[in-house]
Amino acid sequence: xxxxxxxxxxxELPCWWGITPGETTWQEVRERLGFYYDDQGxxxxxxxxxxxxxxxxxxxPPPPPYGYYIHIGFIEQSGxxxxxxxxxxxVRQTTPERFAQxxxxxxxxxxxxxxxxxxxxxLHLEPxxxxxxxxxYSLHVFYDQLGIAMSYLxxxxxxxxxxxxxxxxQMTGIGLWxxxxxxxxxxxxxxxxxxxxxxxxxxEEATGMSLETFYEIFRNPDSRVxxxxxxxxx
Numbered sequence: 001x002x003x004x005x006x007x008x009x010x011x012e013l014p015c016w017w018g019i020t021p022g023e024t025t026w027q028e029v030r031e032r033l034g035f036y037y038d039d040q041g042x043x044x045x046x047x048x049x050x051x052x053x054x055x056x057x058x059x060x061p062p063p064p065p066y067g068y069y070i071h072i073g074f075i076e077q078s079g080x081x082x083x084x085x086x087x088x089x090x091v092r093q094t095t096p097e098r099f100a101q102x103x104x105x106x107x108x109x110x111x112x113x114x115x116x117x118x119x120x121x122x123l124h125l126e127p128x129x130x131x132x133x134x135x136x137y138s139l140h141v142f143y144d145q146l147g148i149a150m151s152y153l154x155x156x157x158x159x160x161x162x163x164x165x166x167x168x169x170q171m172t173g174i175g176l177w178x179x180x181x182x183x184x185x186x187x188x189x190x191x192x193x194x195x196x197x198x199x200x201x202x203x204e205e206a207t208g209m210s211l212e213t214f215y216e217i218f219r220n221p222d223s224r225v226x227x228x229x230x231x232x233x234x
Contacts, residue, residue: 025080048077048082052072056068068102085176100168109219113219118143119143123232127159139164148187149187151174154170160231175191
């Protein structure tokens with residue numbers, strides 16, 4: 001698992017671990033990842049099927065060998081993978097260093113350096129739920145033309161103004177949505193929709209920072225710049 005996180009099976013996103021949306025067959029996925037049972041997945045009215053698997057600490061008793069888990073979901077239609085959803089999250093707050101080390105390929109600076117300026121960035125700044133609890137943030141980086149969306153989650157500071165510092169070593173979770181470039185639905189509709197509460201804002205609306213400035217700042221691995229703005233509630 002750690003080797004695949006480092007090498008990604010020798011391919012670039014939106015390919016994940018050697019599996020390319022729109023190209024790789026479900027049979028190939030089953031053989032590669034161990035779906036050897038008769039997995040029919042969850043059927044949807046559109047004729048698509050959803051399959052999922054989990055790696056990491058959720059499968060092991062203490063003491064944990066990883067300190068995090070990976071959840072991978074596949075949407076398959078007519079025997080071909082159409083999209084891939086990946087979630088990685090720390091399950092024990094005592095091991096964030098291991099998480100950052102293993103997921104380094106998908107850190108914000110690495111993604112910006114490899115794929116360039118995003119087509120859009122969305123941000124949710126969440127105030128403390130109760131007195132004494134931390135604020136939080138979720139940062140979503142989109143490459144619509146490539147079929148790639150990245151999500152970064154972490155703790156933040158403040159109440160009336162939220163300060164989110166997307167330092168990879170301090171993040172608690174990461175997510176990816178990967179799909180074929182010719183997919184019918186925009187990435188944002190999959191990743192943060194339905195945003196019925198209106199939590200998410202564009203980067204510029206939430207913080208006043210432009211996409212160009214965001215790209216120039218956060219592609220630097222040594223950046224310690226924070227994003228700041230009021231809670232992104234309606």
